[in-house]
Amino acid sequence: MEGTRDTLARRVEEGQRRLGMxxxxxxxxxxxxxxxxxxxxxxxxxxxxxxxLTELGAFLESGFISLLGTLDRPATLPR
Structure with a gap:
């Protein structure tokens, strides 16, 4: 299972790099x-x-896009 996760993580990261992240x-x-x-x-x-399946795919995609949007935020937010 961990090998599958490593492979998927590597593929996602490669895709993100191709997008210029x-x-x-x-x-x-x-x-x-x-x-x-x-x-x-x-x-x-x-x-x-x-x-x-269509709804699940859309749900996962929107969650991923939202998560990627948080990468541009500062490491710590002002209080």
Whole structure:
């Protein structure tokens, strides 16, 4: 299972680099965090509803895009 996660993380990170996103430790952490989120969503989402796969895909995509948007924020937010 960990090998699969490593492969997926590497593929996502490569895609992000192709999109011009700079390498950063937070990029790697964000990738792994999203993968855990996606695993949980996939294993707990009922797929017997109409359009369930389409909705799940859109949900995961929007979550990933939102997560990537946080990478541009400062490491600490002002209080």
């Amino acid at each position: 700079p390498d950063s430790p937070r990029l790697s952490i964000a990738t792994r965090a999203w993968m855990a989120f996606a695993e949980e969503a996939v294993t707990n989402r009922p797929l017997d509803e109409p359009d369930a």
